[in-house]
Amino acid sequence: MTSTYTTSTAFLEALAEAGVSYIFANLGSDHPGLIEALAQVKAQGREDEFPRLIVCPHETVALSAAHAYATVTRRPQAVFVHVDAGTQNLGGAVSNAMRGRVPVLIFAGAAPFTIGGELPGSRNEFIHWIQDVPDQRGILRGYVKYDNEIRTGRNVKQLVHRALQVARTEPAGPVSLVGPREVMEEPVEPYTVDPAEYPPAAPAGLASDVIAEIANALAAAQKPLIVTSYLGRNPDAVPALVELAELLAIPVLESAAFCVNFPGNHYLHAGYQFTTTAQNPVLAAADVILVLDSDVPWIPATSKPGPDAAIYVVDIDPVKASLPMWHVPARRIAGADSKVAVEQISRFVRDQVLIDAGVQFRSAVVEDASRVRRAALDALERPEHDVITPRYLTACVRELLAGADALVLTEAITNYQVVAEHLRASRPGSLIGSGGGSLGWSGGGAVGAKLAAPERVVVSLTGDGSFLFGVPSSAQWVARRYGTPTLTVIYDNRGWAAPRFSTLQVHPDGAAARADDFHVSFEPEADLAGVAQAAGGAYGVRVSDPGELPGVLKDALAVVRGGRSAVVSVQLPPV
Numbered sequence: 001m002t003s004t005y006t007t008s009t010a011f012l013e014a015l016a017e018a019g020v021s022y023i024f025a026n027l028g029s030d031h032p033g034l035i036e037a038l039a040q041v042k043a044q045g046r047e048d049e050f051p052r053l054i055v056c057p058h059e060t061v062a063l064s065a066a067h068a069y070a071t072v073t074r075r076p077q078a079v080f081v082h083v084d085a086g087t088q089n090l091g092g093a094v095s096n097a098m099r100g101r102v103p104v105l106i107f108a109g110a111a112p113f114t115i116g117g118e119l120p121g122s123r124n125e126f127i128h129w130i131q132d133v134p135d136q137r138g139i140l141r142g143y144v145k146y147d148n149e150i151r152t153g154r155n156v157k158q159l160v161h162r163a164l165q166v167a168r169t170e171p172a173g174p175v176s177l178v179g180p181r182e183v184m185e186e187p188v189e190p191y192t193v194d195p196a197e198y199p200p201a202a203p204a205g206l207a208s209d210v211i212a213e214i215a216n217a218l219a220a221a222q223k224p225l226i227v228t229s230y231l232g233r234n235p236d237a238v239p240a241l242v243e244l245a246e247l248l249a250i251p252v253l254e255s256a257a258f259c260v261n262f263p264g265n266h267y268l269h270a271g272y273q274f275t276t277t278a279q280n281p282v283l284a285a286a287d288v289i290l291v292l293d294s295d296v297p298w299i300p301a302t303s304k305p306g307p308d309a310a311i312y313v314v315d316i317d318p319v320k321a322s323l324p325m326w327h328v329p330a331r332r333i334a335g336a337d338s339k340v341a342v343e344q345i346s347r348f349v350r351d352q353v354l355i356d357a358g359v360q361f362r363s364a365v366v367e368d369a370s371r372v373r374r375a376a377l378d379a380l381e382r383p384e385h386d387v388i389t390p391r392y393l394t395a396c397v398r399e400l401l402a403g404a405d406a407l408v409l410t411e412a413i414t415n416y417q418v419v420a421e422h423l424r425a426s427r428p429g430s431l432i433g434s435g436g437g438s439l440g441w442s443g444g445g446a447v448g449a450k451l452a453a454p455e456r457v458v459v460s461l462t463g464d465g466s467f468l469f470g471v472p473s474s475a476q477w478v479a480r481r482y483g484t485p486t487l488t489v490i491y492d493n494r495g496w497a498a499p500r501f502s503t504l505q506v507h508p509d510g511a512a513a514r515a516d517d518f519h520v521s522f523e524p525e526a527d528l529a530g531v532a533q534a535a536g537g538a539y540g541v542r543v544s545d546p547g548e549l550p551g552v553l554k555d556a557l558a559v560v561r562g563g564r565s566a567v568v569s570v571q572l573p574p575v
């Protein structure tokens with residue numbers, strides 16, 4: 001067997017050198033160079049020096065897995081897909097990676113550009129004509145931070161490191177490369193490029209006048225408030241926020257949060273909000289509000305700050321150019337890494353001794369309020385008329401995971417708020433969501449999360465619709481093949497509650513409301529747990545009796561700890 005060093009070999013080497021552990025792949029006629037290169041390094045006994053290829057029968061699963069892996073580790077992974085067809089199948093998953101500000105490198109082959117056998121890799125299958133499209137790179141262009149074409153193997157390593165540098169620089173995000181077959185087959189001389197020469201941009205802080213302005217405003221406030229959505233993407237930022245909040249007794253409200261931004265059990269936690277239908281009193285009462293890392297700090301049509309509130313925005317993505325319509329009426333908007341910024345503000349408060357007696361008083365008031373709010377929520381954690389409610393289910397999950405080193409994925413949709421309020425995740429990094437709007441992330445996400453944190457118990461809380469969007473046939477198969485057992489708990493209301501809710505918000509007395517005709521029911525329901533059993537040999541069970549629920553969950557978790565995935569479809573009141 002002759003061994004060749006090609007663009008594909010160099011490409012794979014560059015990924016390894018950059019610290020990529022996994023390639024989540026869905027392969028095609030564009031990938032012979034890569035398949036051959038991987039086989040050659042394996043034959044040479046060098047397999048361990050290269051990323052491991054994880055076969056994903058659906059692209060949604062591949063990208064969602066890479067997304068969750070990078071969310072947990074903050075290290076980007078690679079996704080390989082097939083020309084335009086596989087790229088199209090990434091669909092909503094790339095939108096999620098963009099909105100979640102998650103770094104990932106997506107590679108797709110491209111149809112060969114020679115048709116007469118001029119070069120190794122020239123067209124030799126009918127599909128090569130059909131898959132030659134005018135703008136393959138354009139498919140992802142609205143959703144990636146950077147896209148480029150590999151034109152030669154001689155600088156493919158530089159391209160990989162540049163792409164990853166862009167992907168990792170905050171706000172992080174997906175990047176894409178394409179490489180036509182001939183280029184991926186090109187023999188090149190082995191070479192090295194030092195990835196250390198391509199670091200992401202270092203985290204930036206606030207200018208000193210902005211630090212002083214925000215710190216003074218917070219310290220002088222009667223009712224200061226911090227609103228945040230994604231500061232906790234960096235778990236190390238959470239203790240920094242706790243310190244600032246405690247220094248000045250500032251309550252923290254989590255808005256549309258898909259990570260732990262502030263410990264749920266902290267006395268300064270001011271609650272969670274997703275899609276609000278009523279004014280949040282905490283928000284209305286605040287006189288100074290610091291919005292830290294948030295795309296949606298509130299929904300002005302239903303809940304907003306008072307007209308005189310002084311609002312400050314500090315965000316890694318301060319003006320959000322990728323959101324065509326966005327506005328927060330802020331006195332000051334500043335771009336900074338939230339950990340650095342919060343530490344700067346705390347230091348200023350301490351150095352300038354801005355803490356007065358009012359802080360202690362406010363601390364007691366806020367603590368009381370959070371105790372009352374917690375008690376009101378606790379009282380709701382019971383079944384109603386022998387039916388499992390989402391709140392009761394979430395309380396059972398919380399009890400199940402008490403003391404466990406659990407990593408929870410949330411894709412509970414109309415139950416996002418319930419999950420946040422009753423799970424009350426407190427450890428930084430213990431809860432993650434896609435951060436995007438395309439459903440089906442948690443199926444592949446669970447695989448990626450488990451690969452990233454093999455020692456942790458990974459649990460997905462998902463709607464039944466979202467479970468199906470996640471291509472469970474593919475996700476569960478991958479989980480068994482690669483030994484990533486996780487627990488999936490389906491908030492199974494047998495349909496899509498969300499579009500029904502949306503219609504009722506806009507047309508509360510319309511014809512759809514009167515006839516209860518929303519086209520959202522999944523009756524007769526598919527055997528969701530059965531899908532997982534069939535595809536991945538998972539343990540599957542359906543439960544509707546509230547009394548049985550804790551035991552069923554416990555058994556399922558034991559199965560997962562034993563190395564086999566489990567899916568529990570929990571029957572909630574139907575949509």
Ligand SMILES: Cc1ncc(C[n+]2csc(CCOP(=O)(O)OP(=O)(O)O)c2C)c(N)n1
Nearest residue numbers: 413414438439463464465466495496497498
């Ligand atoms: C890929 C994708 N398709 C469609 C939608 C629109 N959508 C938003 S919520 C929802 C229903 C989700 O159903 P389920 O997961 O069962 O949650 P529930 O609404 O029942 O709480 C749909 C279809 C979407 N967000 N993403």
Ligand SMILES: [Mg+2]
Nearest residue numbers: 463464465495
């Ligand atoms: Mg549902």
